[in-house]
Amino acid sequence: MNISLLRTKIHRATVTGADLNYEGSVSICPDLIKASGLLMNERVDIYNCNNGARFSTYVIKxxxxxxxxxxxxxxxxxxxxxxIICSYCGLSMDEAKKHEPTVVFVNAKNKVTEKRKEDRKNNK
Known part of the structure; x- marks a missing residue:
């Protein structure tokens, strides 16, 4: 059996634009893509802290x-x-017990202020 766990998260990034006429996706700063380990075209869930909207799209540079x-x-x-931008992964129960998602914190200009692996102490 596999379960879905958080793989990576960019926490409280500031939206710099919204382009209704573009084909689709979320354009993310290359530095944040690298720090978080996101992949091009990877599905992400986006949670808007201001209005509560939750939706899915995919990553482009x-x-x-x-x-x-x-x-x-x-x-x-x-x-x-x-x-908040999150990606998830499917893991076996054994893999899940060892999994540590990457969390990237940013400032108001979307520059990385901290990057860490989430604690897995509760996954024993």
């Missing part, structure tokens, strides 16, 4: 400092909103 929601997802955010 953006410009430095950018978090831009594109296409239909642009309807769920406004410039300046804070969002």
């Amino acid at each position: 953006g410009k430095k400092g950018e978090i831009c929601l594109n296409g239909a997802a642009a309807r769920h955010v406004q410039k300046g909103d804070l969002v």
